Amino acid sequence: MFEGLLQPMHLILILIIVLIIFGPGKLPELGSSIGKAIRGFKQAMNEPEKKSEEEAKKIENKAKE
DSSP: OOTTTTOHHHHHHHHHHHHHHHHHHHHHHHHHHHHHHHHHHHHHHHHHHHHHHHHHHHHHHHHHO
8 A cells, every 4th residue: 555655756755845835944953952852761661671771770780789
């Protein structure tokens, strides 16, 4: 159903439309803000993992004492 949905020609067309809408001056700013959003999302996804590891270390330290 969605085979070949984003072929290279489609991506080029999307890039051209974005360039027309935002202009070449705003593209670096747009890319930067998207990058920051992705980094924030990744950090938020890793936080529960880090918290559980920290809690496990605390429990281990208490058990050793």
